[in-house]
Amino acid sequence: MDAMPFQFSIQKKDKKSRARTGIVKTPHGSFSTPAFVTVGTLASVRALSSQDLLDLGVEVALANTYHLHIRPSEKVVKKMGGLHTFMNFQKPLFTDSGGFQVFSLGFGKEHGTGKIGGFFPESKHMNEEPKKEKSWAKVDEDGVSFKNPINGDRARLTPEISMKIQKDLGADIILAFDECTSPMHDYEYTKESLGRTHRWAQRCIKAHKGNKKQALFGIVQGGVWKNLREESASFISSLPFDGYAIGGSLGDKSKTQMHDILDWTIPNLKGSKPIHLLGIGAVEDIFNSVERGVDTFDCVTPTRLARHGYIFLTPKAGGTLEGKYRISIKNKKFMTDKKPIDPHCKCSTCRTYTRAYLRHLFMANELAYFRLASIHNLHFFLQLMREIRKAIEDKKFMLLRKAWLG
Amino acid sequence: MDAMPFQFSIQKKDKKSRARTGIVKTPHGSFSTPAFVTVGTLASVRALSSQDLLDLGVEVALANTYHLHIRPSEKVVKKMGGLHTFMNFQKPLFTDSGGFQVFSLGFGKEHGTGKIGGFFPESKHMNEEPKKEKSWAKVDEDGVSFKNPINGDRARLTPEISMKIQKDLGADIILAFDECTSPMHDYEYTKESLGRTHRWAQRCIKAHKGNKKQALFGIVQGGVWKNLREESASFISSLPFDGYAIGGSLGDKSKTQMHDILDWTIPNLKGSKPIHLLGIGAVEDIFNSVERGVDTFDCVTPTRLARHGYIFLTPKAGGTLEGKYRISIKNKKFMTDKKPIDPHCKCSTCRTYTRAYLRHLFMANELAYFRLASIHNLHFFLQLMREIRKAIEDKKFMLLRKAWLG
Numbered sequence: 108m109d110a111m112p113f114q115f116s117i118q119k120k121d122k123k124s125r126a127r128t129g130i131v132k133t134p135h136g137s138f139s140t141p142a143f144v145t146v147g148t149l150a151s152v153r154a155l156s157s158q159d160l161l162d163l164g165v166e167v168a169l170a171n172t173y174h175l176h177i178r179p180s181e182k183v184v185k186k187m188g189g190l191h192t193f194m195n196f197q198k199p200l201f202t203d204s205g206g207f208q209v210f211s212l213g214f215g216k217e218h219g220t221g222k223i224g225g226f227f228p229e230s231k232h233m234n235e236e237p238k239k240e241k242s243w244a245k246v247d248e249d250g251v252s253f254k255n256p257i258n259g260d261r262a263r264l265t266p267e268i269s270m271k272i273q274k275d276l277g278a279d280i281i282l283a284f285d286e287c288t289s290p291m292h293d294y295e296y297t298k299e300s301l302g303r304t305h306r307w308a309q310r311c312i313k314a315h316k317g318n319k320k321q322a323l324f325g326i327v328q329g330g331v332w333k334n335l336r337e338e339s340a341s342f343i344s345s346l347p348f349d350g351y352a353i354g355g356s357l358g359d360k361s362k363t364q365m366h367d368i369l370d371w372t373i374p375n376l377k378g379s380k381p382i383h384l385l386g387i388g389a390v391e392d393i394f395n396s397v398e399r400g401v402d403t404f405d406c407v408t409p410t411r412l413a414r415h416g417y418i419f420l421t422p423k424a425g426g427t428l429e430g431k432y433r434i435s436i437k438n439k440k441f442m443t444d445k446k447p448i449d450p451h452c453k454c455s456t457c458r459t460y461t462r463a464y465l466r467h468l469f470m471a472n473e474l475a476y477f478r479l480a481s482i483h484n485l486h487f488f489l490q491l492m493r494e495i496r497k498a499i500e501d502k503k504f505m506l507l508r509k510a511w512l513g
Numbered sequence: 514m515d516a517m518p519f520q521f522s523i524q525k526k527d528k529k530s531r532a533r534t535g536i537v538k539t540p541h542g543s544f545s546t547p548a549f550v551t552v553g554t555l556a557s558v559r560a561l562s563s564q565d566l567l568d569l570g571v572e573v574a575l576a577n578t579y580h581l582h583i584r585p586s587e588k589v590v591k592k593m594g595g596l597h598t599f600m601n602f603q604k605p606l607f608t609d610s611g612g613f614q615v616f617s618l619g620f621g622k623e624h625g626t627g628k629i630g631g632f633f634p635e636s637k638h639m640n641e642e643p644k645k646e647k648s649w650a651k652v653d654e655d656g657v658s659f660k661n662p663i664n665g666d667r668a669r670l671t672p673e674i675s676m677k678i679q680k681d682l683g684a685d686i687i688l689a690f691d692e693c694t695s696p697m698h699d700y701e702y703t704k705e706s707l708g709r710t711h712r713w714a715q716r717c718i719k720a721h722k723g724n725k726k727q728a729l730f731g732i733v734q735g736g737v738w739k740n741l742r743e744e745s746a747s748f749i750s751s752l753p754f755d756g757y758a759i760g761g762s763l764g765d766k767s768k769t770q771m772h773d774i775l776d777w778t779i780p781n782l783k784g785s786k787p788i789h790l791l792g793i794g795a796v797e798d799i800f801n802s803v804e805r806g807v808d809t810f811d812c813v814t815p816t817r818l819a820r821h822g823y824i825f826l827t828p829k830a831g832g833t834l835e836g837k838y839r840i841s842i843k844n845k846k847f848m849t850d851k852k853p854i855d856p857h858c859k860c861s862t863c864r865t866y867t868r869a870y871l872r873h874l875f876m877a878n879e880l881a882y883f884r885l886a887s888i889h890n891l892h893f894f895l896q897l898m899r900e901i902r903k904a905i906e907d908k909k910f911m912l913l914r915k916a917w918l919g
Contacts, residue, residue, distance in 0.1 A: 150870075151877075152881075155881060187867065459562070459564060473557045474883050474884070
């Protein structure tokens, strides 16, 4: 892959942890790590325009292969010149492989569970009980068959099809096709699935051969078993991937289990390649993952929680670990509150509108609310990452972690 | 009203019609007429921020008294420093009187009818059959009792209450409280109602006395009867209002009936005061009303139609009178259309996104669509008004009218 303009260079390493800063170079420019990868599922970050993303300083985003395959289809995106041109955002982009969504349609639907440390991504209301439904997906050695939720058609994803779709979409960083398991899977199934995920990884490498425009990341699975995670990390990093992603669902398991998984995985990833943690976005998780050596995350948290009325606050503005660094804008006490959400925040929403006005827009279900709240929340995460990077550079990462998490 | 900083000066008069340009001065700056008054019902133009309005060059907007009274209430808005500060938009603002909404809850609900030349404003789907429901409002000599649709409470509006609410809201131009009649009302009822509207107009003048910060416009009613419209125009313009508004519902009646109403009304409005036409926003209606001497209009057309997937096009871009100068972005032919909505349009949406991308966002119900489409449609109307004003200045209004309407 000599000619590929993808490159990762580590800049600074923290002495007291695995935290590190780096720069990822792609055909669409560079981004600094640790980075929060903003999610724009359907080639659109919900409620925001690509100009909003530029104004916010978004350096890298992720779109979902599965969703775009369903609509408008990779053929349309390719015809439009690829994702960057389609959404008019000429910055580094990831696509995922569709594996996680297949999990959602399959095991996830049956068991009502979600991703590692996160909440179930298809649930419209994050606080509702997960719905248990009949599986819409069936895994075999070659790939996965599933029902297209838009038109009910039978559809199929295999490693080769995922690579082809992601090539047509044209992101800078694409992901190997894997099977995402959950802690509700037993050891036997997880082991069997892991073997398949590894064989699929090899098929992805093969299918991707000759593609010099896109970097390919392999995905480590292995559920909650130390030996499987270690085995997966060793195996995946023995293949010529450009980087690694850590996948899997934690379901109801505790956060410490996520820490264990990272501790079992990351030291076993060979080489100095970028490490992505799939679907993570809580403030606490970001600190704990960066501490363990994660370079990038993607999560819908900022925009999804904004839409549900949750606004993020730094500790300086009153955010607390117990309160998950957020407030509900619905709270009656904001009815005539003339302060911005966060008087120290530099986002355009905080510079322009009061809590009272935002509360009014939310209560009246005004569309303007969704964008203004998403701008603030996304700014919060981007600013947090800037501070984390600076702290690592200044050898103060564990101090910053302490200031936030206590 | 000597000290009131409200002023209207006519600039140019068309020789072949009643069309004229003017400048309206208010405590929050000036705007040029003929003007399209952008509607921000709940102190928010749907899907847009006040910064978007400034970027678009919106010079004047209107909020709805009835809706704001229901939520967040005029008390909250007053506490927040009034509408301008609440929504952070320091430009001239209108509020209506709540009369039309009372009509919607009352006769409108019973008969499933809407406003003059427009569609029923409470209908979520503009193409659906109007729903006929039990009246929620009861008119008596003193005012109107109605049911608060949010909490079911009994509520009341009178001329004095409307003046008080509008004073608390703090718009620059406020409207007298009237009863809006429809052509389904017979002559007897319309005549009786008109007498009441005139008595209410006198009570509004009285209640408004001493308020030097807000201009008060009287409302002409009279249904589809020439003598009643003439009588109303004469009576309303005999009172010391700062301007006039023309109200009423046309229901199923033809557009020519609207022209008749304007022709019966406007020549009978004494003095050189600004004339507002309530709830009008079709391109054809704008030309026909300006021709007849209307200075300002308000309508939800640009933003509401945007949300329903309708995008406005100038004749140069393919818009036609028969097609109501709009296209449906849903059309399959736009699936891979790389052109902007209108290649000649200077709005930020047309400068940034393709038809294919906007279609995708609409089909996928992405929130970003609503803002991007609303920006284009609002720009279309603002640009149309700029062209109309220029044409009047250049003595070419009837030529411009012909170029658009044929």
